Amino acid sequence: MLLRTKLHGKTYEFPDIRLLMGKANEEKSGDQLAGVAALSAAERIAARLVLAEVPLWALRENPAMPYEQDEVTRVIQDAVDETVYSEIKGWTVGELREWLLADSTSEENIRRVSNGLTSEIVAAVTKLMSNLDLIYAAHKIHVTAHCANTIGAPGTLASRLQPNHPTDLPEAIRAEIYEGLSYGAGDSVIGINPSDDSYSSVSRLLDMTYDVIKTWQIPTQNCVLAHVTTQMKCLQSGSPVGLVFQSISGSQKGCESFGISVGMLDEAYELAKKHCVPAGPNFMYFETGQGSALSADAHNGWDQLTLEARNYGLAKRYHPFQVNTVVGFIGPEYLYDARQIQRAGLEDHFMGKLSGVPMGVDACYTNHARADQNSIENLAVLLTAAGCNYFMAIPMGDDSMLSYQTTSYHDTPSLRQLFNARPAAEFEAWLDSIGLMKNGVLTELAGDPTFFLKRGAG
Amino acid sequence: MDELRINEIVAAVLRELESQGLLPTTSVPTSPASVPGTSAAIPVAKPPRMDVGQLNIDLPDPALEAQRYLPRVHNPKDPAALKELIACTPARIGVGRSGPRTRTASLLLFQGDHAITQDALYRDVDQKLLDDYSLFSVQTNVTEGKEQYLLRPDLGRQLSEDAKKTLAQRCVRNPNVQLVVGDGLSASAIESNLRLIMPVLLQGFQSAGLTVGTPFFVKYCRVGVMNDIGDLLQPEVLILLIGERPGLGRAESMSAYMGYKPHAGNNDADRDVICNIFEKGGTNPMEAGAFIVQFAQKMRQYQASGVKLKLAAK
Numbered sequence: 001m002l003l004r005t006k007l008h009g010k011t012y013e014f015p016d017i018r019l020l021m022g023k024a025n026e027e028k029s030g031d032q033l034a035g036v037a038a039l040s041a042a043e044r045i046a047a048r049l050v051l052a053e054v055p056l057w058a059l060r061e062n063p064a065m066p067y068e069q070d071e072v073t074r075v076i077q078d079a080v081d082e083t084v085y086s087e088i089k090g091w092t093v094g095e096l097r098e099w100l101l102a103d104s105t106s107e108e109n110i111r112r113v114s115n116g117l118t119s120e121i122v123a124a125v126t127k128l129m130s131n132l133d134l135i136y137a138a139h140k141i142h143v144t145a146h147c148a149n150t151i152g153a154p155g156t157l158a159s160r161l162q163p164n165h166p167t168d169l170p171e172a173i174r175a176e177i178y179e180g181l182s183y184g185a186g187d188s189v190i191g192i193n194p195s196d197d198s199y200s201s202v203s204r205l206l207d208m209t210y211d212v213i214k215t216w217q218i219p220t221q222n223c224v225l226a227h228v229t230t231q232m233k234c235l236q237s238g239s240p241v242g243l244v245f246q247s248i249s250g251s252q253k254g255c256e257s258f259g260i261s262v263g264m265l266d267e268a269y270e271l272a273k274k275h276c277v278p279a280g281p282n283f284m285y286f287e288t289g290q291g292s293a294l295s296a297d298a299h300n301g302w303d304q305l306t307l308e309a310r311n312y313g314l315a316k317r318y319h320p321f322q323v324n325t326v327v328g329f330i331g332p333e334y335l336y337d338a339r340q341i342q343r344a345g346l347e348d349h350f351m352g353k354l355s356g357v358p359m360g361v362d363a364c365y366t367n368h369a370r371a372d373q374n375s376i377e378n379l380a381v382l383l384t385a386a387g388c389n390y391f392m393a394i395p396m397g398d399d400s401m402l403s404y405q406t407t408s409y410h411d412t413p414s415l416r417q418l419f420n421a422r423p424a425a426e427f428e429a430w431l432d433s434i435g436l437m438k439n440g441v442l443t444e445l446a447g448d449p450t451f452f453l454k455r456g457a458g
Numbered sequence: 459m460d461e462l463r464i465n466e467i468v469a470a471v472l473r474e475l476e477s478q479g480l481l482p483t484t485s486v487p488t489s490p491a492s493v494p495g496t497s498a499a500i501p502v503a504k505p506p507r508m509d510v511g512q513l514n515i516d517l518p519d520p521a522l523e524a525q526r527y528l529p530r531v532h533n534p535k536d537p538a539a540l541k542e543l544i545a546c547t548p549a550r551i552g553v554g555r556s557g558p559r560t561r562t563a564s565l566l567l568f569q570g571d572h573a574i575t576q577d578a579l580y581r582d583v584d585q586k587l588l589d590d591y592s593l594f595s596v597q598t599n600v601t602e603g604k605e606q607y608l609l610r611p612d613l614g615r616q617l618s619e620d621a622k623k624t625l626a627q628r629c630v631r632n633p634n635v636q637l638v639v640g641d642g643l644s645a646s647a648i649e650s651n652l653r654l655i656m657p658v659l660l661q662g663f664q665s666a667g668l669t670v671g672t673p674f675f676v677k678y679c680r681v682g683v684m685n686d687i688g689d690l691l692q693p694e695v696l697i698l699l700i701g702e703r704p705g706l707g708r709a710e711s712m713s714a715y716m717g718y719k720p721h722a723g724n725n726d727a728d729r730d731v732i733c734n735i736f737e738k739g740g741t742n743p744m745e746a747g748a749f750i751v752q753f754a755q756k757m758r759q760y761q762a763s764g765v766k767l768k769l770a771a772k
Binding site: 029169171172175395396405413447450 | 535557
């Protein structure tokens, strides 16, 4: 194998696909921590020059983890549509980039080719894309899904109502739900990150959220983002579950660090199809994020972007209703500042769509990253332009349980008005019917949590 | 562009400003020729002169409870219930809106809360405080400042060679208890709590008849540095007081990590921790001090910490 180029008179040579992939990335602190980042700006571009000439088959034959040793690799490789793959395996990564961006390439064309790609190919083409490339290409692809409502339809923008509380106090969470609903939030899901993962606490929150949904006849789904095993117990015990959630990782070892396996997710998926309350057929919800495999030392020496792409390859197996990267949650060791978080958000969103999963983004940051609310508002605007399915909706963007900041209850309505986007159709009809929205704009009654006290649900 | 044209534009702009009340006086000279169709400047009545010296803005702290949780929804359906909803959660609800955006007070409070976390993160602990408790400073292998500290958690877990030499020279070995203070992710946490917790700890250990090693301060400190310190000074119980990652609007939260005979290879499972140490709402620092003294005695009794202590004390 020879991977070599000259750039401005200097010769750059890369020993293998793994390092070529790492060095071709935009600058990320996590890749530097992993020792796979380019050592200079010129080396980064040299790596891209070489990567652009790599044929797709070489990436399929060089997965980040060997097929025999890693079940995530097996899931991805076994799902490849061999007919499609045989048509495109001779393309270079540079050709794939141009094909995706070409006016002659339709959404249907991309959807078909998507089935012939492995996650390493998805990651490779992402490395060659500029930010506007990522936005433009992602905008061509719509991935819709249905549970109690439809997410991802063209011209729509949804939000996950995330009413977290430090001690899972049901009445406090209910108050936050009322406030969120009054801003038109919650069409993606009413989803709580519990601080207590026990069956009794999780089932209590499922009952409470389902009670709100039933009382107000809201066309949406509920979810408590406990460990999947706790949710499986809830499903088996008859708790009202809308979506089944789990954080996933791009390698078997990474998944093991989350206490999950493909077999366990298969089982959860079967239970979800059998027991979830809504119509479906999409019942699963996954969260991802660059750096999670590295932080568990489960990256096998590969870069965090490639590991992230593999999350989407794994997620696709379960025909999820929604997948989102929690892009800035991991901290500055992996994504140092606003620029790196922004880039990663655009990359993850594009990769999810190209992999064929319905993508949202938790545009967020922690207090020890060089970022602020302005920077994630910027990211949310870029992602809305890219056709992102949903964002998080949190009181003032301040999560009082997870101690990080994300998008506010106010942000999705603002973005909808800016981009002339609507909530999920069923959800908008509901907002119209109760008088909180008219012609896609919040009415005077909106933004008042006491609006929801009148049916005696409180 | 000729001078006449420029004069016309200037006059038009001034007229516009005047009509919006943005121009305090009309005494700005305008050339008669610059106003087309007139032979003289249009006379305008002088508005009453505003004296900036009369302006008095003296605001209460918006971060105080009384200000923080004020209902800000315009025309709520049930104002009394709104107050109750706001009171039942620390989440920022009942904040209202202007169009789809936030109201000014909520926006600025949020920014103020974020600002103090940033200041706490990038600031050093006050030297006078360290002097008052005779805490000399050593450093980890982080040599390039806060940015490197944030990017390289591994370096923050290692004592520098200089630090090892200094500790070897200045510290007593094998004490019952070794106290260490580290900056961690918040200088404010140490500054808010140290004066309250240190007297309780020192007095408490003395009353319990325990020997206390030479206390010191570690700059650019991560919790894992406990292993290096344990290997070097061989205390029975090592206590590290360290600043936590600031939450929004809360930079004063400190943790106390404790380990029994810590050494290379130990991880979080080998340690105990009291987190959220701060006055008003967290674990009170003086109570935390008393608890730490008790806990240190328990560790010595069972000769264990962390998961091992839990199993042994069952």
